[in-house]
Amino acid sequence: MEVDKQKVVDSLIQQFEGNVGNIEETYGLTTLQVRKSSIFEVIKYLKEEQSFTLLTDVCGMHFPDNDPEMQFAVVYHIHNLFKNIRLRLRVFLPADNPEVDSMVDVFSSANWQERETYDFFGIIFKNHPNLVRILNMDEMEVFPLRKEFPLEDGGRIDKDDRFFGRSIHNE
Amino acid sequence: MTVKRFEEFIKKHENDSDMELQILNLGPTHPSTHGIFQNILLMDGETILDSEPTVGYIHRAFEKIAERRPYNQIVPLTDRMNYCSSPINNIGFNMTVEKLVGIEVPKRAQYIRVIIMELARIADHLICNSVIGVDTGALTGFLYVFQIREKIYDVYEQICGARLTTNLSRIGGMERDLTPKMIEMIHSLLAEAKKTFAEFETLMTRNRIFMDRTVNVGGISADRALNYGFTGPNLRAAGVDYDVRVMNPYSSYEDFDFKVPVGSSGDCYDRFCVREAEIWESISIIEQALKNLPDGDFHADVPEFYLPPKQEVYHNMEALIYHFKIVMGEMPIPAGEVYHAVEGGNGELGFYLVSDGGRTPYRLHFRRPCFIYYQAFAEMIKGSMLSDAIATMSSLNVIAGELDA
Numbered sequence: 001m002e003v004d005k006q007k008v009v010d011s012l013i014q015q016f017e018g019n020v021g022n023i024e025e026t027y028g029l030t031t032l033q034v035r036k037s038s039i040f041e042v043i044k045y046l047k048e049e050q051s052f053t054l055l056t057d058v059c060g061m062h063f064p065d066n067d068p069e070m071q072f073a074v075v076y077h078i079h080n081l082f083k084n085i086r087l088r089l090r091v092f093l094p095a096d097n098p099e100v101d102s103m104v105d106v107f108s109s110a111n112w113q114e115r116e117t118y119d120f121f122g123i124i125f126k127n128h129p130n131l132v133r134i135l136n137m138d139e140m141e142v143f144p145l146r147k148e149f150p151l152e153d154g155g156r157i158d159k160d161d162r163f164f165g166r167s168i169h170n171e
Numbered sequence: 172m173t174v175k176r177f178e179e180f181i182k183k184h185e186n187d188s189d190m191e192l193q194i195l196n197l198g199p200t201h202p203s204t205h206g207i208f209q210n211i212l213l214m215d216g217e218t219i220l221d222s223e224p225t226v227g228y229i230h231r232a233f234e235k236i237a238e239r240r241p242y243n244q245i246v247p248l249t250d251r252m253n254y255c256s257s258p259i260n261n262i263g264f265n266m267t268v269e270k271l272v273g274i275e276v277p278k279r280a281q282y283i284r285v286i287i288m289e290l291a292r293i294a295d296h297l298i299c300n301s302v303i304g305v306d307t308g309a310l311t312g313f314l315y316v317f318q319i320r321e322k323i324y325d326v327y328e329q330i331c332g333a334r335l336t337t338n339l340s341r342i343g344g345m346e347r348d349l350t351p352k353m354i355e356m357i358h359s360l361l362a363e364a365k366k367t368f369a370e371f372e373t374l375m376t377r378n379r380i381f382m383d384r385t386v387n388v389g390g391i392s393a394d395r396a397l398n399y400g401f402t403g404p405n406l407r408a409a410g411v412d413y414d415v416r417v418m419n420p421y422s423s424y425e426d427f428d429f430k431v432p433v434g435s436s437g438d439c440y441d442r443f444c445v446r447e448a449e450i451w452e453s454i455s456i457i458e459q460a461l462k463n464l465p466d467g468d469f470h471a472d473v474p475e476f477y478l479p480p481k482q483e484v485y486h487n488m489e490a491l492i493y494h495f496k497i498v499m500g501e502m503p504i505p506a507g508e509v510y511h512a513v514e515g516g517n518g519e520l521g522f523y524l525v526s527d528g529g530r531t532p533y534r535l536h537f538r539r540p541c542f543i544y545y546q547a548f549a550e551m552i553k554g555s556m557l558s559d560a561i562a563t564m565s566s567l568n569v570i571a572g573e574l575d576a
Contacts (some may be wrong), residue, residue: 054400
């Protein structure tokens with residue numbers, strides 16, 4: 001399995017020279033960083049040439065402390081069921097224009113997962129057939145999983161919690 | 172927006188005398204959708220031409236809440252995802268944290284977890300299989316197998332005190348050990364379950380009416396199913412033998428001898444049969460686990476993560492400190508990112524956890540199988556009858572809590 005995985009990683013590096021890099025191995029899963037211009041080609045190549053037939057998961061991430069070119073990330077988990085190889089691909093996106101190619105043409109399962117990522121992070125997926133909110137209501141104006149929306153501080157004292165009876169500052 | 176698309180279609184075909192077009196709103200609250208799902212259907216007579224599912228009615232922002240909670244307080248959130256088999260969610264999340272920290276759980280705890288997870292799988296599958304009977308007009312089988320579900324919940328109650336939302340298992344092992352009484356309960360439960368499921372199968376499996384309603388209904392090919400990210404029984408019914416328990420064994424699943432049942436056509440009947448066969452495999456796994464239950468501790472020796480016994484807290488300074496730190500959520504969690512998948516009731520239940528070393532996760536993403544395969548529903552019911560759509564939905568076993576997180 002390890003040999004097979006190394007072969008896949010090597011072929012990726014050879015095929016997409018300069019666009020795939022930063023390989024790290026954490027907890028048995030290899031992570032590759034891919035440039036956003038070639039992520040569509042990489043996943044298409046993995047599916048069609050390397051039999052990665054299951055796109056396990058797509059999710060977004062927000063790193064407000066990174067430099068502006070790497071504020072957002074989309075993380076793909078992709079699985080080869082024949083040889084049991086899992087890979088994690090990560091694409092960093094800039095803060096002012098978080099835009100990446102949609103995978104719907106390759107994997108139908110990406111459809112709702114990308115809508116969910118858009119819904120929570122505001123990451124735009126180009127060529128997506130129906131990029132609208134999915135879990136939150138349509139009228140919502142913010143992207144709630146971004147780090148600039150912290151959850152309420154449990155210790156705040158300026159709030160009148162009389163009607164809910166939970167605060168120690170009541171009475 | 173969807174409705175507008177459908178209305179335009181109807182307007183275009185207004186003068187078509189051989190079409191009886193209308194828009195039908197199935198849900199959000201409809202008795203046979205088992206949860207809050209809305210489907211806007213474009214109907215021609217009784218045939219579905221097109222549909223648009225709307226989800227998110229019970230979205231509770233678990234991923235956001237999890238970013239503020241210490242790790243042991245996230246476990247109750249996972250209960251509320253797939254509430255038909257909440258122990259699998261709990262144990263899956265705890266195993267993710269253990270993987271991140273590097274805790275080796277003793278064999279006995281792993282076996283207890285297997286027993287509980289397989290009980291949960293039985294409870295999950297029996298709901299799906301009996302409810303599809305209800306939706307096709309057979310209430311009797313449902314009432315038979317629900318007695319078994321009650322018995323399974325009695326076992327949960329013995330081991331954790333709760334029945335539905337269990338918050339079972341801790342980081343580092345189980346909360347308490349299996350007592351001889353619990354083992355006795357599980358044995359008698361299994362004996363009864365075997366009788367009940369055999370009886371249930373004589374009622375359903377070769378039943379003419381049931382087969383007419385489910386064979387060749389809501390089918391999906393293996394290729395499309397994989398493309399749609401199906402996992403679990405729904406994928407196996409289409410003929411792909413992918414099971415996380417076999418491919419990436421966790422919690423000592425490699426010690427057990429069990430088969431992975433597969434179907435061929437991926438229709439409602441195949442899904443029913445695969446789930447039914449999996450119930451028998453689960454019973455066999457539990458029997459093996461009880462027979463070979465190793466001696467030893469039921470939790471790892473990790474005082475920084477696992478609560479000390481309460482009696483110790485009153486008398487022992489270290490225990491008091493650890494108790495306080497764990498309850499306040501101060502656990503030494505390393506920075507790192509980890510993906511861990513378990514075989515949930517409906518497929519690969521994954522936890523993608525990114526930690527920056529703080530007291531809460533930096534990001535926690537749940538890979539919820541229902542959310543991913545429910546998007547195929549529109550394609551699966553296209554061109555079928557309305558009543559077949561109901562059967563398809565219930566045989567997919569879409570759980571609203573898991574879908575919406």
